[in-house]
Amino acid sequence: MTSFDYSPREVVRLEKVTKKYAMKSGDVAAVKGLSLSIHQGEWVSLVGPSGSGKSTLMHLMGLLDAPSEGSVFFEGEETSQLSDEARSHIRGEKVGFVFQSFNLIPQLTVLENVLLAEGYRKGKGSALIAAEEALDQVGILHRKDHLPSELSGGELQRGSIARAIVGSPSILFADEPTGNLDQETGRSILRLFDQLSKQGTTLVIVTHDEAVARLSERRLALKDGDLVV
C-alpha cells in the first residue's frame, strides 16, 4: 500500500486580524488579533454566544468586510487592500452565503434567485443549466418557477443553498442555517450540508447549536472576539 502526503489547499487564511467598529463611546473590537486557516474540503463550525464575533469573522473570511488590522488571504491572495469591486468579484466567483432568514428576493422566482448569483459572475457561461443543476442538487428543481412566498421554510433554505452553490464556489458560509427551521427540516438541511461536504465543498457554519457543531470536522469557539479552543 502506498501512502500519500496529502496537503489540502488553503482557501482562507487570517493573520492577526482585528475588526473594530467606531461607537460613540469609542472603538469596539469585534475580532481581536485572530489568526486561522480554512482548508479545501473542511467543514468548520464557528460557535460562541451572541456578540462573540462569529458573524463578523464570517464576513471577514467571506470578503464582505475588510479588517481594521491584519491580513486576510483568499486562495493565497492578500485581499485587505483590494477595492470593493475586486472583493465583489471574488465573492461572486468563489464565495457562497446562506443566511438564517433565507433572504430569497421575494419578487423573483426560485430559479431567478439562483440565476441572480450567476448573473454577477464574470464568466457566465450557460447560467440556466448551472442554476437548474444547483436546484436539482438541493432537491427543489420542481419548484423552480415558484415565488418564495409559495415555498415552505425548508424549501426556502434549499433555494438559498442552491443560490450559494451555483457555480461551485471555493467556500460556502452559512449563518445559523437551521435557526429558523423546525427540527426535522433542520436535520434535512444538515444532511444536505453533509452531502455537500462529502462532495468536497468547503463549509463554514456559524451556529449556536452544539449539535450542529458536532457534525463538523473542526470546531472554532469564539468569546469576546477571540478564539477560546
Place this chain on the structure above:
Amino acid sequence: MRRLKECWKSLQVHRFRTLLSTLGILFGVAAFIAMMAIGTGAKVASLQEIEHLGIQNILIRKVDSSGKESRLPTLSLEDAEQLQALLGEEVVVAPVSRLTEVVEENPATLLGVTRSFFSIYDLSLFRGRPLSDHDVQKKERVVVLGSESARRLGLKSVVGSSLRLMGHDFLIVGQLGEKSDRDPSPLSTHSIDDSLLFPLSMEFFENQPGLSEIVVHVKDPEAISVMALLVKEIVERNHPQLQGIELIIPKELMRQKAATHSRFNALLASVAAISLLVGGIGIVNAMLASVFERMREIGVRRAIGATEREIWGQFLLEAVLISLGGALLGLIFGVMLSLGIEWSLGWKTVITLSSLFLSQVTALLVGIVSGLYPALVAARLDPVVVLRQAV
C-alpha cells in the same frame, strides 16, 4: 435583458407607488406637449392673421379712437394719388373708405374701393365681375357683394338684380367667392366677406371726412422695408409726426409677433418643465422608499457578488423605466389633450415633432437625474450593516 426583467418585477412589487410616480411624469410630459402645442398654435394663428393683412402690404390708417379726429388732417384721395405717383410702378395703391349703414334691416359695412383693391387682396368672384375703373370714374351705381352679405340678403342678391340703398337703386354686378381664410382679421378694420363693395366715388363716401385706409401693395417683397420708409416720409409731409395716422407694416408686425411668441413659448415650456420637475421629485421619493424597503435585497445582492456600480445601475434603471413609461404615456395623453383643447375650446394647437422629441428627452433626463441620488444611496449601503439589520 434579465436585468431589465428584474427591474420590471421590482417596480411591480409596489404597483400603486410606481403608478403614482409614472403619473407625475405623465402629466408633466402631457402638460409640456399641450402647452407647446397651444403656444405654437397661437403663434401660427397670430402670424396668419397678420399675413391676411397682406405680407406685401403697407397699411396707412386713420386713427379714429381719440375723438380729436376732426381737428386733424385726415387721409385723403390726394394722399393715395401722391403715393402712387411718387412710388411709381413698384407699388399698387388702393384707397378705402368705410361706413356702416342699415341694409335690409341689418347693419352692413359699406366699402368704397377701386379696382386695385380687388387685385391687392386677390378677391375671387363667385358670380359676375369686380368693380372697374369705369365704375369709379363714371360713378356708376353698382355694387359687389361679399359672400356673407350675399347670403344675408338672400334671393335679392342675385347678380343683375338691384339693391335699394339710401334712396338709390344699385345694380349688383358681382358676388365674392365663399368666405376664405383671408378674412376677417382682428387687425383689419373691415371684414370683406361681410361688406358691400361700392365704387369709391359714390357720394356717400365723398361726404365722409377722408379715407379710412390706404393700402400700399409692394410688388417686390424684398423692398418692403425700404418702401415703408418712403411711405412714412411721403405721408409725413401732409401729416406731420403722423398725427391721427397709423402705419402698419404686416411684415414688421410678423417679426415682432414671432419674437413675442418665442418668449411666450419659452415661458410655457418653463411652466411645463416645472411640472416635470415635480414628477422628478416624485421619482426620487418613490426610489428612496424602495431603497430603504429593499435593504435586505441589496445586502444579499452585494453578498453574492454585485458591485456598488451594479447596484447603482439597477436602481438607476428602475428610475429611468418609470420616467420612460410616464414619458410615452404622457406623449399619447399630451397629443390627445392638445386635440381635445382645439376641439372643445376652438384654440388652434400645433403639435410639432420637436416638442414631442424635447418632451421625451426632458423626461428621460428627469428620470436619470431623479434616479441618481437614490441609486447612490443604494450603492453606498454597507452590506454587512444591512444584512445584520435584516436578520
